[in-house]
Amino acid sequence: MQTRTVAVANEKGGVGKTVTVINLGAALSVLKQKVLIVDMDPQANATKGLGVEVPEGAPTVYDLLGPEATAGAGEAIVRTRWSGLDLLPSHVDLSGAEVELTEVEGRENRLKEALAEIPGEYDFILLDTPPSLSLLTVNVFAYARHVLVPCQTHPYAFAALEELFDTIAAVKEAINPGISILGIVPTFYDSRTRVSQRIMEQLQTDDRYRSLLFKTAVRANTTIAESAEVARPVVFYRKGSFGTADYNQLAAEVMERCGVSV
Ligand SMILES: Nc1ncnc2c1ncn2[C@@H]1O[C@H](COP(=O)(O)OP(=O)(O)O)[C@@H](O)[C@H]1O
Numbered sequence: 001m002q003t004r005t006v007a008v009a010n011e012k013g014g015v016g017k018t019v020t021v022i023n024l025g026a027a028l029s030v031l032k033q034k035v036l037i038v039d040m041d042p043q044a045n046a047t048k049g050l051g052v053e054v055p056e057g058a059p060t061v062y063d064l065l066g067p068e069a070t071a072g073a074g075e076a077i078v079r080t081r082w083s084g085l086d087l088l089p090s091h092v093d094l095s096g097a098e099v100e101l102t103e104v105e106g107r108e109n110r111l112k113e114a115l116a117e118i119p120g121e122y123d124f125i126l127l128d129t130p131p132s133l134s135l136l137t138v139n140v141f142a143y144a145r146h147v148l149v150p151c152q153t154h155p156y157a158f159a160a161l162e163e164l165f166d167t168i169a170a171v172k173e174a175i176n177p178g179i180s181i182l183g184i185v186p187t188f189y190d191s192r193t194r195v196s197q198r199i200m201e202q203l204q205t206d207d208r209y210r211s212l213l214f215k216t217a218v219r220a221n222t223t224i225a226e227s228a229e230v231a232r233p234v235v236f237y238r239k240g241s242f243g244t245a246d247y248n249q250l251a252a253e254v255m256e257r258c259g260v261s262v
Pocket residue numbers: 012013014015016017018019020045131187188189218219220221222224225226228
């Protein structure tokens with residue numbers, strides 16, 4: 001079985017990366033895909049958002065990366081409450097990994113090496129990233145084949161996209177020639193506001209971004225924020241919500257772009 005590896009990235013915070021990882025993962029699992037979410041943000045929002053509490057001392061992604069890896073990926077993976085949706089949890093200690101790895105040779109490839117031992121049972125591995133271009137994000141880009149970019153329909157969106165595209169081009173050249181951008185998904189879309197309309201129009205007409213745009217836009221939807229508070233994917237929390245409809249549609253598009261039949 002071929003495993004599709006998808007990094008969800010944007011160096012800007014609050015654009016819907018974590019919500020997209022959780023809900024795309026949940027929607028893919030509903031479509032009978034076996035999904036592993038790898039939480040590479042020291043803030044551990046994806047871990048918390050899936051209702052996973054890591055017991056004191058249990059291995060997390062941090063233990064796979066340190067100068068002396070103390071656990072294997074297989075040991076650190078946990079099941080969530082939903083079948084077909086597993087998690088490699090994060091830990092706040094991950095914020096120190098950057099410094100600890102500075103002197104380590106091949107530090108960009110630590111994650112890639114650690115995840116090489118993951119059993120080939122997953123259809124999709126989705127990776128959440130921190131809101132900065134850190135060594136952690138570089139480790140994700142060194143490993144992933146695809147990058148999915150949530151783009152908030154907000155005036156600053158374009159500066160963030162440009163930066164991210166430059167970063168990915170640099171990674172492609174120096175570290176991972178196989179990486180490419182799977183697509184851009186507009187988030188917090190609200191057709192009633194001018195700013196949302198304007199950013200959407202710009203995305204649809206800009207030669208750099210037009211062909212990458214998903215048909216799905218994730219609408220601004222309070223149910224999504226609510227579901228995050230109760231630590232459940234919106235897809236399971238409110239089946240009839242806009243959030244569920246949007247992420248189901250995005251999951252189908254992602255499968256299509258990855259060449260998996262729906
Ligand atoms: N489509 C949406 N509609 C409403 N709220 C959203 C939506 N997507 C995300 N949120 C909320 O916005 C905040 C930031 O989202 P998050 O996914 O954590 O962003 P990031 O991971 O990029 O920092 C969270 O509180 C989340 O619940």
